[in-house]
Amino acid sequence: MSDSLEGSALGKATSYADQYDPALLFPIARAPQRARLGITGQPRFFGADLWTAFELSWLNPRGKPQVAIAHVTVPCESTHLIESKSFKLYLNSFSGTRLADADEVRRRIQGDVSAALWHGGPVGASAGVRLVPPEEFDQQPVHELDGLNLDRLDIECDHAEPAPELLTAAFGEQPVEEVLASRLLKSNCPVTGQPDWGSVQIRYAGPQIDQGGLLRYLVSFRRHSDFHEHCVERIFTDLWARCRPTRLAVYARYTRRGGLDINPWRTSHPGLPPGNVRTARQ
Template sequence: MPVLMPEPEGTQLGRATTYAEAYSPELLQPIARSLGRDAIGDHDFQGTDVWRLYEFSWLNARGLPQAAQVELHVPASTPSIIESKSLKLYAMSFAMTRLAGGAAEAESILTRDLSAAAGGPVKAAVHPLGTWKTLVEPMPGDLLEAMCPDVEVEDFEVNPELLRRTEGGPRTAAVCWSTNVFRSLCPVTGQPDFASISLHLAGEPVDPASLLKYLASYRRHRGFHEQCVEQIFHDLRTRFDLKVLEVQASFTRRGGIDINPFRSTVSAEPHRVPRELRQ
């Protein structure tokens, strides 16, 4: 049966946009994580959502515009995510705001406001573009679609029954696999969301072709990025005896923001957050 995430009410998604002329923290809109987790039937998740904002600017004390990249770490333990368009509108409200304290002051304000909206401690880092360094790289892991080029896909709404154990193989295995063909849909607008996903699995062996078919079955699924990753994590955890399970997704940018959820049985924070080739 498809897992349906209810459409959140009252969001800014799909609405005409008016940008604020002054700093406006009231624009931030929390959405309860329970909305997606109730649909999955699982609330036990460890990990972090890493948000990266590539369009962030303010004025210095003399009115000269400043430009920076922002990275946010939102623990999966927070009761709420922040609706992405509301985050964009909030970030844009800094554009005509004078901050005499520069990046450090912006970082302090972001940490305070986003922690309040998420209901728990959010880490914010503001990197002025003159000093920001980043590495663009593919997601780690052997590419499933290269390993299984002849797989036939017929299910395009989430179907965990596709998942299979490797037959005739080892009793346990440790693998790192990835895919670049993941797509889901926004639960409000129906717009497509594309991502690359990396999976680290150790324990009962999962058949790679069945995993690829399962991941492809999200193509018509309507869910926020975090809910999709938690659904993948839940389905693998409940169907296989895994000592290590990590699911990390790098979604392509929308509105100057990319979202990178990470869920794990062994760590609350990802070892690293790749800036994937399409980001």
């Protein structure tokens, strides 16, 4: 395992292994990108990255294919995240492997992902893994992010890279509690340039954030190249610094690519993560 993207499969032609291989997981250190945001040591936020894997299959002891949807919760305090193509390749490696049952699959994913998140060091917090069997597929809900829709605003958008100076708040007025949401978040993969489409929810208490400026700021990520997790941490950090809320949570749900969606959640106060419920575009 390595921290350099040059050693990853991202953006390269790749053969798909069909025999279980945990070495396919490729961890990326969180610290360098956080340092660019002025975050050193323990971050000021808590949270998790909520992954959904729609393409998971393995063989039962008699060789019959089995399928499931996997929900994987990655703690944001881990030293590393996992590059998404490597995660896809890793999950595909189960496809030709005979395993006792779904619980063995779940245990292997949990152990392998947890080890990769800490890159060989002591595992400070394990990944959470839940498999949804086919008989429960019809029970999986679809729900848009709650909150006042920022996209209703008729604004002029003239920034295509993150512009935190657009963020302002009413510091001299009575504080508020609000939940705001937008479907206009877009960023790009830093290696392949592929577009990453998402929705974002901002839940906060404190000086009222100017909604027009916030929407312009969110749209300003449109040409920005970074991983989902880093984009959400940038949004959280900019809002915390510029608008000075007393409480803040930023939650983004990105559309799936390669059978995976990644949904980072960052919050100023510890608590239970939101339910991993997909939106219509996912």
